[in-house]
Amino acid sequence: MTKTKPGSKPKRKKASKGKVHKTKTKVGQGTVGKRSTTGEPEEPAPSTKNEGTFQVEFQFFDPEEEDFHSVRDLLCSGTLGFAELDFSGLANSIVDQVNIGTMVKSGNPDEARSGVDQEDEDVTLCGMLTILNLQQFANTTWCKSLATLLESKAKSEKQLLQYTRCSGQDQVGLILSERFVNLPLEVIPAMHSAILEDIKWSCTTEYCPPEERPFYFFTHFLCLARCQAVTEDQGPLQSLQLKNGTLLQFSRAEELVLARAASFVSSFPQQSKDGRKASSFGKKRKVEGDVKGQETALL
Numbered sequence: 001m002t003k004t005k006p007g008s009k010p011k012r013k014k015a016s017k018g019k020v021h022k023t024k025t026k027v028g029q030g031t032v033g034k035r036s037t038t039g040e041p042e043e044p045a046p047s048t049k050n051e052g053t054f055q056v057e058f059q060f061f062d063p064e065e066e067d068f069h070s071v072r073d074l075l076c077s078g079t080l081g082f083a084e085l086d087f088s089g090l091a092n093s094i095v096d097q098v099n100i101g102t103m104v105k106s107g108n109p110d111e112a113r114s115g116v117d118q119e120d121e122d123v124t125l126c127g128m129l130t131i132l133n134l135q136q137f138a139n140t141t142w143c144k145s146l147a148t149l150l151e152s153k154a155k156s157e158k159q160l161l162q163y164t165r166c167s168g169q170d171q172v173g174l175i176l177s178e179r180f181v182n183l184p185l186e187v188i189p190a191m192h193s194a195i196l197e198d199i200k201w202s203c204t205t206e207y208c209p210p211e212e213r214p215f216y217f218f219t220h221f222l223c224l225a226r227c228q229a230v231t232e233d234q235g236p237l238q239s240l241q242l243k244n245g246t247l248l249q250f251s252r253a254e255e256l257v258l259a260r261a262a263s264f265v266s267s268f269p270q271q272s273k274d275g276r277k278a279s280s281f282g283k284k285r286k287v288e289g290d291v292k293g294q295e296t297a298l299l
Helices: 067-075 086-094 109-113 141-153 185-204 254-259
Strands: 020-025 053-061 100-107 124-132 170-179 218-228 239-241 247-250 265-272 293-299
Touching: 053 185, 067 086, 067 124, 067 170, 086 124, 086 141, 100 185, 124 185, 141 293, 170 254, 185 254, 218 254, 239 254, 247 254
Parallel strands: 170 218
Antiparallel strands: 020 053, 053 100, 100 124, 124 170, 218 247, 218 293, 239 247, 265 293
C-alpha cells in the first residue's frame, strides 16, 4: 500500500508506531552510532574519566520517503550486500509500502514532539523490519534479480524453488531485516510484534484497496540471514544444526529463532561482489539445507 494520495482517506496510524523504547548505556560501551562508509558501525569515542550512563530513546515509525537513503545504506551493507541487485529500487519498494514495515530511529523525541525543526534534530535510522510480497513486486528489477539468484542457489531444492518463482497461489513474503549490530536486544521483539500488527491491520482495514488486500494474506515467509559454518568445538552459541550435520552460527539472535521455526532451511557460500567468498545469512519458514564455511542461509 503506497502513500495516501491527496483527498483520499488517511491511513490509520498504527498503535505500535511512535512508541518510545528507552535504554541506558555505559559511556563508551555499546553506544549506538552511525555506520561508516564501509557499512560497519563507527568506533565509539574513547572513554573519559567521568564514565557514566546515558539514556537512548528509540521510536518506531512507518516507512516514509525521507528514509530512502538510510534504508538503501542498510541494504547495501547488510545481508543482501553481496548480491547484484537494484538496491535503489528495493529501497523505494520498502519506503513506499507504509502499511507494513517499521523504521527504528534514535534521536530526541522530546524535541520532535515540541515542533523543533527536523534539521536541528540528530535522528538516526538504527534498524528496519518489513515484509514484501514477491508476487506483488514480481515485475520490479530487484525482485527479478533476487528470484534468479535464489533459483540458481536452490537448483537441487525442489521444495524451495516453488517459493522463489514469484508465481502460483502461494503468497510468499520476503522478510527484510537490517539493524545496527549494537541495537539493544530489548527493541527486537517489539519490532516483530509491530510487523504482526501491520499484517493484521492490512488484512482487515477498509483503507486497503480490494485488489491489493490478497497480497497481505501471506502463506509462507522467506528470509536471508548471515551465518557461518562452525565446528562443535567452536561452541553452540546461536547455532543450528542442519540435517546433513552442518552447524550454522547466526550473527543475529532473532534470525536463529526464525531458523529454528522454519519448515525448511538451506545455505550456500556467499560471494562478495569481487568474487571472493564472504559471510553468509539465513532465512525463515521455507529454507534450504547445507552450509560450508561462511555462507548464506535460506529460511
